[in-house]
Amino acid sequence: MKMILNVKVVPNAKKELLKQESGRVKVYLNAPAVEGKANKALVEFLAKYYKIKKSSISIIRGEKAREKVVQISEE
Numbered sequence: 001m002k003m004i005l006n007v008k009v010v011p012n013a014k015k016e017l018l019k020q021e022s023g024r025v026k027v028y029l030n031a032p033a034v035e036g037k038a039n040k041a042l043v044e045f046l047a048k049y050y051k052i053k054k055s056s057i058s059i060i061r062g063e064k065a066r067e068k069v070v071q072i073s074e075e
Helices: 037-050
Strands: 002-010 017-021 024-028 057-061 067-073
Touching: 002 037, 024 037, 037 057, 037 067
Parallel strands: 002 024
Antiparallel strands: 002 067, 017 024, 057 067
């Protein structure tokens, strides 16, 4: 199974949260947007949320942007 998500990341949030919005997912993260910390936190958060391994999640577009395209593939 492969799933492509359009994700908007909100770094430095008070609590970690996932909200469904029109056509995308909005993820609030505690991590700051420096040195890839928010990207790492995003992968960890999505892995926990969908109950899958971190290795099943990859950011395919938007590595340095708040708008990201994430691919989730279950092995």
